[in-house]
Every structure is written in structure tokens, then in C-alpha cells.
Amino acid sequence: MLIAEEKWFKFKNIFRISASLAKANFALRMEGSYLGIFWYLLNPLALFFIILFIKKSAFSNVHIAYYPVYLLMGITSLNFFRQTISNSIQAIASNVDYIKSMNNVAPEVLVVSVVFQAVFSHVFEFILIAGFVIYWQLPLIGLLIYPFLFALFVLSVLGIAFIFATIGVYVNDLDNLWNIFAQLLFLATPIYFLVTPGSAVYLANLFNPLFYFLEISRSLVIYSTIPPLWMILTMVIFSGGFFIIGLTVFNKYKKKFAELV
């Protein structure tokens, strides 16, 4: 009982400090100005308009219903995933003070705060998605389910972030490798195109957590259809699996961090 209480207290503490750190970093990014939000959204919006333009000019024969919403959901989800992992790589190495000069900041805080910060930013992307849903007069019920689905996705991203943060302590140029991988992810995941079941791209995507989140969230938000049960179950297993593996790897190596950074 005592151990469970201690663990619960530690969990609450990590959650509380991570949220505060993320809030501070978010405020720093925004510099107290609403223009900051605009700058944050500019990147995915620019990509959105470029792809939309290319699609209309070069691939007008390919029909995807409610394509702007489809595309925006793809880009914002990828943006969330890419930014979280990219920031998690340096989460430990760039916070040497917290690791070496204090004994009361759990290293987990530094990774969880990175994820929280990305979640705060995603709220604005979600508002944008909601705006599109309203504009295209799609049912709003999907938007109500979206946060729960997103929470599940966050769990898997957190697990992956733990793994990347750990490797980032040992390898100083991991972000270069991640940038290349992120490009591949952008090209391989159905962000801006439809994927046909049975194709090679489809099979490759069966190992991609982003794919499940996109397929399920688009089914619910845009097309108001219930996604296949196997897909929902796989997403749940992936989320839990990535989280547990990530946390296990992180816990195994975290005691060495202070000596390596």
C-alpha cells in the first residue's frame, strides 16, 4: 500500500512539475503575444496551402472527400509527432543543470514536459480543425471523441519520446537522423494521399502509430463512420506497448544520465 501511495505521489509530482515547465516553455515560445500562435501555425498552414495547390493543379482527378479537412488533420498530427520527438532528443542533454545540480527533479519531467508543450500547441491546431469541420458542416460528434483518441496517441508518442530522449544522451547527432526519418514519415504516411489496403505502403504503415491515429480520427471526424475494431484495438495495443517499452528503456538508463551529459 505504501509503495503504491509513494508511486502515486511520484506520478502526481512528475505530472505537476512537467505541466509547469511546459507552460513556462510555451509562454516563452509565445512571448506573451498572440502573434506567437500565428507563427506556430504558420508552418503547418503553409504546407497545407502548398499541398492543396499542388493537388488541385496536378492531381485534380484524384478524389478524396473533404480533402482540406483530410489534409489538415494529416499535417497537424504529423506536426505534433515530429515536433515532440525532435524536442525530446535534446530534452536531457540540454538540461544538464536539472540533472546534475538538483536531486529532486525526476528526469522523466524533462521528457513529459516536452510532450505537454506539444499538446498545448496542438490545442490551437485542434481549434483550426474544428473551424474547418464547422465550415464544411460536418457532424460535430467526431470532434468530441477526438481528444480521447488524441490522448491515446499522446501515450504512444510519449513512449517513443522516452526512447529518443535516452538515445539522445548517448548520440549527439540523433536529430540529423530523425530529420531524415521524419521526411520519410511524411512521404510514407497517408498525410496528403489515400492509401489502398494491400499495397506496400499500406503494409508498411501497419507498423506506424501515426497511421492508426489518422485513419481512426479521420473516420470519426470527417466521415462519421466507426473504424474497424481491429484498427482500434491495434491502436490501443500500440499506445500501451510504446509507452511501456519507452518507460522501461528510460528507467533502465536514467541513472547513468548525470554521468554522460
Place this chain on the structure above:
Amino acid sequence: MENQPTATTKIFIDRVSKQFNIGFKKNDNALARALSWLSGKESHKLLPVLKDISLTASDGENIGLIGRNGSGKSTLLRLIAGIYQIDAGSLVTKGEIIYLNGFGFGLRDRLTMRENIYLVGLLMGASRKEIDDRFQEIVEFSELGNFVDTKVYQFSSGMLSRLRFSITFHCLKHKKADIILLDEVFSAGGDLAFQNKALLKMEDFFRSGATVILVSHNLNLIERYCHRAILLEKGKILHDGEPPAVIKTYQDLINKTVNVSL
């Protein structure tokens, strides 16, 4: 040297050794790391920092840790704090530990003083309510009441030092720690008047009843506040005893080194 901890022992260290793999940083890019892993020839240039250290510290004891740069003082404190892991021997601590290494962490330049107080306070383990209760005290002690909503990048270095000290001290002093580890924290910065004021505040730690280990190059402080002093030299305990005697050994060691180099 006692071989077993007693009921009043707060820190028990028995034949502890620590070494660092300083060859690690040579191969820290992905390609080099992959190649060294594949070839099975990972770089292992080991630097022994602490060798066969044994000591015990009892409840309420104030211990000064002195020695030249690189003698292993900070490493020993980090081992006790659980920041580093021991390589050999055994190390047991009892109760909650506060480890403080300077006051130079946590402040974010582009946040206001108010925002920084809450952020650093939370990082130091205080709850929001506790920071609310101490907020006024922190501001008053730092003497920066007119700058509460100013971003700290506009502060002078003296103002920053005052703010750092004030937040750290007020967030930690209410914690009921059993072991307090202070690594070169007595240069609080600020002007002479603030340094004296900060020093008086720091005395609270020594009177708290906790076991305190103080690392400092200020030998007067060691003599004034510590019941016992330990001299570390090249990762080994050279002298453990009454502060005046240990300080004398240290000064002789320094003089000997200076004479040899002259």
C-alpha cells in the same frame, strides 16, 4: 572506521569507489557509436575519481569537505545525493536529501521575476500553495520588490544572484530534510551587504538538526560551522578529524605543492 551503521547514522559509506568513462565523449556521434559497437571496441578511457572511500555521518553532524580542485568532493556529494551511481562498495543514506550545487539553475531569461519564482519553486519541489505563502518573503528578501513583473533578462548579474538565492533558500528552508548537501553555495553573489545577509540565512541549515555536508574553499566557513572536516586528495581521504587540524593538513599540502612548483 565503524563497519556498521548505527541508529543515529544518516550516511554510511563503506569502501566506495567511482570512476568515469572519459573516452565516452570521443565517440558520441551516431556513426562512430555504431561502428564501435559493431567492432566491439568501445572507447573505455577510465578516470578513477574516488578510491575506497569510507565514512559515516551522524544525525545533526556538520561536516566540511575540503580539497583541491579535482579531488572528488563534488562527485562524493553527488553519489550521496543519488545523482551518480557508485561503482564499488556500499552507500546507505537515511531520510530525505537536499542537494544544492550553487544557485545558478532554472531561471528563464524571458520570463518575469514572478513567473520565475513559481517555475523554480516548483522545480525545487514546493507546491503552488507553498510558493503562494512564501512569495512575499522571497521578493522582500531579494530586495527586488519593484521588479516583480519585469523580465529577468533586464536584471543585472547581482540582481539575478539575489533572486536565485532568495527563491532557492525560501523554497528549501521549509523542507524537513534529514541530509543537506551544499556544494560551493556560499558565494551567493550580490553586493557585500547581501552576501552577509545570505550567509546569516544559510546558518539556518546548520541549525536545522539535519546532517550537513558542506563543500567549500572558504576554510573560515568550515572552521566556523563544522564539527568535523574531511580532506580529500586524489580521490582518497587524507585526513578526517577536527576542522583546525584538517585545515592545517590541507594548508601544508598546498604549501608543499607551491614550493615544489616554484
